[in-house]
Structure formats: structure tokens, C-alpha cells
Amino acid sequence: MALRLLEMVIPHDATASVGDLPSVNKVIERWDDQLNDKQSLVRMLVNAVDSEALLDDLENRFSDVNGFRLILLNVEATIPRPSVTVSETTDPATKSPERISREEIYHDVAQGANVTHVFLAQVVIATVVAAVGLLRNDNVVIIGAMVIAPLLGPNMSLCLATTLGDLKLAISSLKANVTGLAVAFVVSLIVGFLFVIDPSIESIKARTQVSGGDILLALASGTAGVLAFTSGAPAALIGVMVAVALLPPFVxxxxxxxxxxxxxxxxxxxxxxxxxxCVNLAGVLTFVAQGLRPRTWWEAERAKNSTRIAIATWCALLAILALLIYGAR
Known part of the structure; x- marks a missing residue:
């Protein structure tokens, strides 16, 4: 199991109370160092799956303390290997979720909601590559566009925003989604004007029809994207599954x-x-199944309402689309 190193700066007189926290029993090793006359540095080695509970306890206890700072670091390896690798518990209420911490997920996913020059360049490049692949009926080139995966971030961040009830992140995600799709549409229009488009090309024709298999593929893509993010997998691996459902058909x-x-x-x-x-519905459901929720109870209540509304909305839209798909046959 992956390890994390928590580094916390707190006043000297507060270090003794760290041992009273509920989740401190999940710490594999701890080291305390004196930084100056007033502050100490507390380092704690924990399993990645146990880091969220400890982070929450530390923030709840010390967030109002002057000079408090908490840093979470990824540990590639440690020698000697820790003798304790997994926290054993039989109580489902206190069992750690099988994922990385909420803070890590938020940091990784929320970046996808930023509309930057790099994001716009990735959208343009991915659209051009996908268009060439479609025109040449070359699946290898199309997969190359999927690896770039520019639309992955906005959709995953929208799922996360819905699950956590984060309105600011949701708005940023929607803006990034709309911007990315608009740029992809303009670029694909330009390519369409420059080249002769043959609708009978297999790679193009296959993306003008919707079937039950496409719904299952999109649901699987959203689930795979969230599972990969919550396990800390590289973004390139995540992008192929999500991009296969989003970018090529829009191009x-x-x-x-x-x-x-x-x-x-x-x-x-x-x-x-x-x-x-389907990607957003599956993404939200997977985040919920992974036990992702805000730290405080009032944020959790808001997130619960947001999640219910989102799931109901996505399900209603999916039902309408299903009727349109099968009614047109």
C-alpha cells in the first residue's frame, strides 16, 4: 500500500495533544523536531488510505491555532520497510476508505477546471489529431488524441464538485467544459471546411448512431475515470477511457x-x-460509493442535497435521451 508523510507545524505546547486524536493510532511512525523557540515540526508516516481521517482530525483540532500548517507528501519508498502496513479494524464506521485522501483528489481533479493556455492548446491539438484519425479511419491516431485527453479534467471536476457540493468548482468546471467543447467545435469546423468529408467512412459513421452499448461504454468510462483518480493513477491512463466517449464523437x-x-x-x-x-452520472455515483464527502457536517448536508439533485437530473436526462434513441428506431 502507498504511504504518505504528513508534516505539521504547530506551537510547542500543542504537540502533546496530537496523541489524543482519534486517528493517531493509524500512524506508523512519528518524529517531532523543534523549529524555533515557538514552533515544532511533527512528521507522521501513514498509509495513503488512512491519511484522510488523520488530516481531518488534525485540521479540526489545530486549524484555529496560530502558525498551523499541514503538508501532505507522497512517499515513493522507505527503508527499512514499515512493520505495520494496514490498519486493522472491524468497525465499518471507522474503516478507512480504499482510496487516497479527499485533499489529494481535490488537488488533482480541481486543476482540470482551469482554462489555461495549455488547456486550450491541448484541446486544439487533440481535436486536430482526432479529426485526422477519423478522416483516415485510423484508430491508432484517434487513440493518440484520447491520450491528450483535454476534456477529462472539466468532466471529472464537475463530478467532484457535485459530490462535495462545491458551487465555485462546479461553475469553473462548467466554464472549462463549455470552453473546451467550443474550441473543439471551431477547430473541427475548420478541418471540415478544408477537407472533403465522407460520412460513409467507418470511423465517422460509427459515431453518428447511438445504441445501448454506447450508454454502457460511457457509464464505464465515467466509473473508470473516477476510480483511477481516487487511486492516484496517472492522468494519461485515465484519459483514454473518458476521451473515447467524449472527444471523437464531438469532432x-x-x-x-x-x-x-x-x-x-x-x-x-x-x-x-x-x-x-453517462460519464457525469457514473462519476458522481462512483465518488459517492468511494465514500467521498466534505469534512464538516454542514458541508456534508449541502453536498448530500447537491448529489441527490445531480443524480436525479442526470437520470432524468438519460431517460429522455433513451426514449429519443429507441423511439427513433
């Missing part, structure tokens, strides 16, 4: 609109809408 939509194939473009847009709904 197909832009290419077909540029070529005047509006009927086929409607099918591609319907696939995009289905995929966005």
Missing part, C-alpha cells in the same frame, strides 16, 4: 456540420449528449 459532429451533413450530425450530437450525461 465528428463538427466535421459533419461543416460538410452540410446535418442529419448525420444530429446523430453525432445525440451521442455526445448521451456520453456527457
Amino acid at each position: 465528428v459532429f463538427g466535421l459533419l456540420v461543416a460538410s452540410g451533413e446535418f442529419d448525420a450530425a444530429k446523430g453525432a450530437l445525440l451521442l455526445v449528449a448521451t456520453n456527457v450525461i
Whole structure:
């Protein structure tokens, strides 16, 4: 199991109370150092799955203390190996979730909601690569666009914002999503105007029709994306699953609109809408199943309401789309 090192700066007279915290029994090793006349540095080695409970206890106890600072570091290896690797508990209420801490997840996921020059460049590059792959009917090139995965971040951050009831993050995520899709649409339009688009190309035609398999694929993509984030997997590995459901069909939509194939473009847009709904629905459900919730009870209550509304909304939209899909047959 992965390890984490917690470094905390607190006043000298507060170090003794660290041992009274409920989750301190999950600490593998602890070291205290004196920084100056007033402050001490407390280091604690813990399992990654135990870090969230300890972080919450430390923040609850010392957040109002002057000079308090808490830093969480990833531990690649330690020698000698710790003799205790897993916290044993039989009480489900106190058992650590099988994931990295909320703070780590938030730090990794929330960055995807930022509209930066790098993000915009990634969207442009991924769209061009995907368009070329679609026109050449080359799945290897299309997968290359998925690895870039520019739309991964905004969708995962929207799922996280919904689960935590974080309105500010939700707004940033929606802005990033809209911006990314708008840029991808414009770029795919330009490519569509520059090249002759053949709607009968297999890679394009396959993304103008929606089936039950596409719904299952998008649900699996959203689940895989969240599970990878909560386990600390590299973003490139996460992106392929999510991008397979989002970017290529939206590029197909832009290419077909540029070529005047509006009927086929409607099918591609319907696939995009289905995929966005399924990815976000599966993402929120997976975050909830992983036990991700805010630290304080009042934030948790707000998050619970937000999650219920989001799940109900996504399910309603999915039901409407399913009726449209199967009703058109």
C-alpha cells in the first residue's frame, strides 16, 4: 500500500495533544523536531488510505491555532520497510476508505477546471489529431488524441464538485467544459471546411448512431475515470477511457456540420449528449460509493442535497435521451 508523510507545524505546547486524536493510532511512525523557540515540526508516516481521517482530525483540532500548517507528501519508498502496513479494524464506521485522501483528489481533479493556455492548446491539438484519425479511419491516431485527453479534467471536476457540493468548482468546471467543447467545435469546423468529408467512412459513421452499448461504454468510462483518480493513477491512463466517449464523437459532429451533413450530425450530437450525461452520472455515483464527502457536517448536508439533485437530473436526462434513441428506431 502507498504511504504518505504528513508534516505539521504547530506551537510547542500543542504537540502533546496530537496523541489524543482519534486517528493517531493509524500512524506508523512519528518524529517531532523543534523549529524555533515557538514552533515544532511533527512528521507522521501513514498509509495513503488512512491519511484522510488523520488530516481531518488534525485540521479540526489545530486549524484555529496560530502558525498551523499541514503538508501532505507522497512517499515513493522507505527503508527499512514499515512493520505495520494496514490498519486493522472491524468497525465499518471507522474503516478507512480504499482510496487516497479527499485533499489529494481535490488537488488533482480541481486543476482540470482551469482554462489555461495549455488547456486550450491541448484541446486544439487533440481535436486536430482526432479529426485526422477519423478522416483516415485510423484508430491508432484517434487513440493518440484520447491520450491528450483535454476534456477529462472539466468532466471529472464537475463530478467532484457535485459530490462535495462545491458551487465555485462546479461553475469553473462548467466554464472549462463549455470552453473546451467550443474550441473543439471551431477547430473541427475548420478541418471540415478544408477537407472533403465522407460520412460513409467507418470511423465517422460509427459515431453518428447511438445504441445501448454506447450508454454502457460511457457509464464505464465515467466509473473508470473516477476510480483511477481516487487511486492516484496517472492522468494519461485515465484519459483514454473518458476521451473515447467524449472527444471523437464531438469532432465528428463538427466535421459533419461543416460538410452540410446535418442529419448525420444530429446523430453525432445525440451521442455526445448521451456520453456527457453517462460519464457525469457514473462519476458522481462512483465518488459517492468511494465514500467521498466534505469534512464538516454542514458541508456534508449541502453536498448530500447537491448529489441527490445531480443524480436525479442526470437520470432524468438519460431517460429522455433513451426514449429519443429507441423511439427513433
